[in-house]
Amino acid sequence: MTAPLFNRMALIGVGLIGSSIARAARAQGLVRSIVATARSVETRARVAELGIADRVVDSNLAAVEGADLVILCIPVGQCGAVAEEIAPRLAPGAILSDVGSVKAAIVRDVGPHVPAGVHFVPAHPVAGTENSGPDAGFAELFINRWCILTPPEGTDPGATDKLATFWSALGANVETMTPEHHDLVLAITSHLPHLIAYTIVGTADELEQVTRSEVLKFSAGGFRDFTRIAASDPTMWRDVFLANKDAVLEMLGTFSEDLATLTRAIRRGDGDTLFELFTRTRAIRRGIVSIGQDSDTPDFGRPHE
Amino acid sequence: MTAPLFNRMALIGVGLIGSSIARAARAQGLVRSIVATARSVETRARVAELGIADRVVDSNLAAVEGADLVILCIPVGQCGAVAEEIAPRLAPGAILSDVGSVKAAIVRDVGPHVPAGVHFVPAHPVAGTENSGPDAGFAELFINRWCILTPPEGTDPGATDKLATFWSALGANVETMTPEHHDLVLAITSHLPHLIAYTIVGTADELEQVTRSEVLKFSAGGFRDFTRIAASDPTMWRDVFLANKDAVLEMLGTFSEDLATLTRAIRRGDGDTLFELFTRTRAIRRGIVSIGQDSDTPDFGRPHE
Ligand SMILES: NC(=O)c1ccc[n+]([C@@H]2O[C@H](COP(=O)([O-])OP(=O)(O)OC[C@H]3O[C@@H](n4cnc5c(N)ncnc54)[C@H](OP(=O)(O)O)[C@@H]3O)[C@@H](O)[C@H]2O)c1
Numbered sequence: 001m002t003a004p005l006f007n008r009m010a011l012i013g014v015g016l017i018g019s020s021i022a023r024a025a026r027a028q029g030l031v032r033s034i035v036a037t038a039r040s041v042e043t044r045a046r047v048a049e050l051g052i053a054d055r056v057v058d059s060n061l062a063a064v065e066g067a068d069l070v071i072l073c074i075p076v077g078q079c080g081a082v083a084e085e086i087a088p089r090l091a092p093g094a095i096l097s098d099v100g101s102v103k104a105a106i107v108r109d110v111g112p113h114v115p116a117g118v119h120f121v122p123a124h125p126v127a128g129t130e131n132s133g134p135d136a137g138f139a140e141l142f143i144n145r146w147c148i149l150t151p152p153e154g155t156d157p158g159a160t161d162k163l164a165t166f167w168s169a170l171g172a173n174v175e176t177m178t179p180e181h182h183d184l185v186l187a188i189t190s191h192l193p194h195l196i197a198y199t200i201v202g203t204a205d206e207l208e209q210v211t212r213s214e215v216l217k218f219s220a221g222g223f224r225d226f227t228r229i230a231a232s233d234p235t236m237w238r239d240v241f242l243a244n245k246d247a248v249l250e251m252l253g254t255f256s257e258d259l260a261t262l263t264r265a266i267r268r269g270d271g272d273t274l275f276e277l278f279t280r281t282r283a284i285r286r287g288i289v290s291i292g293q294d295s296d297t298p299d300f301g302r303p304h305e
Numbered sequence: 306m307t308a309p310l311f312n313r314m315a316l317i318g319v320g321l322i323g324s325s326i327a328r329a330a331r332a333q334g335l336v337r338s339i340v341a342t343a344r345s346v347e348t349r350a351r352v353a354e355l356g357i358a359d360r361v362v363d364s365n366l367a368a369v370e371g372a373d374l375v376i377l378c379i380p381v382g383q384c385g386a387v388a389e390e391i392a393p394r395l396a397p398g399a400i401l402s403d404v405g406s407v408k409a410a411i412v413r414d415v416g417p418h419v420p421a422g423v424h425f426v427p428a429h430p431v432a433g434t435e436n437s438g439p440d441a442g443f444a445e446l447f448i449n450r451w452c453i454l455t456p457p458e459g460t461d462p463g464a465t466d467k468l469a470t471f472w473s474a475l476g477a478n479v480e481t482m483t484p485e486h487h488d489l490v491l492a493i494t495s496h497l498p499h500l501i502a503y504t505i506v507g508t509a510d511e512l513e514q515v516t517r518s519e520v521l522k523f524s525a526g527g528f529r530d531f532t533r534i535a536a537s538d539p540t541m542w543r544d545v546f547l548a549n550k551d552a553v554l555e556m557l558g559t560f561s562e563d564l565a566t567l568t569r570a571i572r573r574g575d576g577d578t579l580f581e582l583f584t585r586t587r588a589i590r591r592g593i594v595s596i597g598q599d600s601d602t603p604d605f606g607r608p609h610e
């Protein structure tokens with residue numbers, strides 16, 4: 001238990017990320033009280049039932065009242081409008097943050113609405129699963145994952161430090177970078193992989209020569225892992241691609257060139273080029289396992305042994 | 306325990322697949338004895354140490370002597386030469402099979418060497434992990450996975466049935482199809498996913514704007530899952546792409562068109578097209594989970610709760 005860093009934390013949106021923050025912040029004693037809200041009556045009722053917030057309120061405005069930490073845990077495309085809505089009630093000295101998977105668009109859309117005296121520190125915890133909603137969250141989600149802060153120029157360093165301390169206490173490693181660099185990094189480590197997974201699952205579903213039943217039955221050969229990623233929330237991901245268009249298009253360009261090179265190698269029967277690449281990519285896997293960002297237990301679709 | 310189906314099973318190659326067959330066949334009492342061999346002294350020594358075969362011999366020729374079931378568990382590109390090598394010692398009435406991930410090329414390369422009186426029944430268990438070698442195998446690998454048999458025209462139905470019974474006893478569901486159809490189905494459910502994963506991991510590794518260290522640290526956003534696939538054995542996969550060139554190129558063509566459509570939607574800010582696809586792909590995931598080809602436990606890189 002750490003001493004509480006904040007008096008009242010307001011969570012706007014209580015899905016996978018918001019509910020994980022609530023659970024972890026309470027488990028660590030980081031905030032004296034948690035006020036939460038979500039768009040629908042159903043989600044608010046479920047959050048109340050789960051008991052992960054001290055108070056569940058009906059409106060975004062009511063939620064932020066008196067909060068010294070406000071975190072937007074909603075799809076990227078909603079952040080601008082919600083910031084505009086809550087701005088009049090944000091307490092002076094409060095920290096306003098978010099968890100959006102894109103950062104330049106958040107700075108562009110939210111920044112202009114932030115009242116003087118409120119500290120705007122955008123954040124992105126790079127952690128998640130393919131599930132959504134308040135039941136999907138768990139307190140351990142952020143442990144040994146990275147949380148990236150992208151404070152706009154001129155942000156009070158004290159506010160940034162305080163939010164960094166908060167995320168560290170949730171178990172995350174914290175790094176600070178510009179919103180633009182964040183968007184490039186995530187375009188390759190997250191956005192492009194999702195786009196590719198969505199595409200190939202769609203391709204498989206529309207083939208004339210291979211039935212959907214065959215695709216499902218024989219999915220254990222690799223396809224299965226793509227469907228997991230392609231099961232992620234459609235609203236969240238639509239917003240990500242619309243908000244990070246330039247970086248995603250840039251990475252897509254490079255990927256397409258590389259795919260063309262490999263296609264040519266296959267067409268020509270050039271085994272050496274294939275072998276060389278397939279050997280190089282193994283080293284990257286080893287790197288990810290060695291820094292603890294994935295387990296080296298083979299995943300074959302169910303527990304074994 | 307079933308009554309033994311075969312008297313002596315010879316395994317040529319004892320990696321992930323061969324060693325899993327050995328373990329499972331013994332656990333189920335399907336064969337009276339297992340003779341195994343592998344190319345290198347090291348692997349043979351390790352197999353002897355593991356004790357998963359009754360006898361480990363030094364040569365492919367010695368292995369098949371007196372066996373009524375011979376299974377080639379080696380990379381696809383090796384099968385033709387090994388079939389030619391062992392042909393003179395194959396016992397009349399024996400079943401010769403394999404586990405190669407491509408089937409038309411196997412029929413083309415192995416078929417001509419099969420002596421009269423020997424039954425050639427190619428097979429492909431659609432099950433695996435990203436690991437290789439004799440230590441990677443386990444007896445449960447094939448349970449509730451599919452094994453595809455692709456007997457060439459004119460194959461003795463009794464031999465096909467007997468091999469089907471063997472694979473069922475290992476826990477697999479068995480399906481029979483032509484080698485050509487197998488290669489199309491696997492091109493989309495396995496080969497293209499691997500090619501895409503190898504490509505994107507390679508792309509990430511060569512970017513100028515994003516360092517390798519950043520790629521590793523922030524891989525939890527989706528990239529991580531691709532690196533698992535892209536850590537698969539380079540020799541095996543080089544052989545797969547060389548041997549299933551036409552079907553892979555065909556699927557690549559369709560995939561590239563679909564990717565171009567999605568790229569255009571992003572460029573134009575057409576959120577509806579993205580949302581529609583992202584919603585459709587979720588249904589496929591549900592199908593895979595509902596038929597038991599993957600678990601619905603979220604994978605976030607380590608066990609939790
Ligand atoms: N999922 C991941 O892996 C992941 C990882 C890192 C960051 N993120 C980011 O985290 C954010 C939330 O993602 P999530 O996975 O937690 O989503 P989620 O599980 O779908 O939850 C979204 C929550 O936001 C609420 N909401 C939406 N619009 C709202 C509005 N205008 N006012 C108030 N509440 C609103 C929803 O309420 P209702 O249920 O009532 O609609 C729901 O409670 C996104 O920006 C995403 O980019 C996600």
Ligand SMILES: NC(=O)c1ccc[n+]([C@@H]2O[C@H](COP(=O)([O-])OP(=O)(O)OC[C@H]3O[C@@H](n4cnc5c(N)ncnc54)[C@H](OP(=O)(O)O)[C@@H]3O)[C@@H](O)[C@H]2O)c1
Pocket residue numbers: 317318319320321322323342343344345346348349365378379380381383387404405406407429430431432433434435436437438439538541
């Ligand atoms: N991995 C999968 O997920 C998977 C799934 C289904 C089917 N398959 C197919 O199964 C086959 C084997 O794959 P695997 O993953 O088991 O490979 P692996 O773990 O790399 O094992 C390959 C084995 O073949 C031996 N070998 C190679 N060339 C040989 C030769 N000329 N003579 C005798 N032994 C030789 C190797 O011996 P050394 O160790 O001495 O080199 C090793 O024991 C491949 O055709 C693959 O397409 C693989």
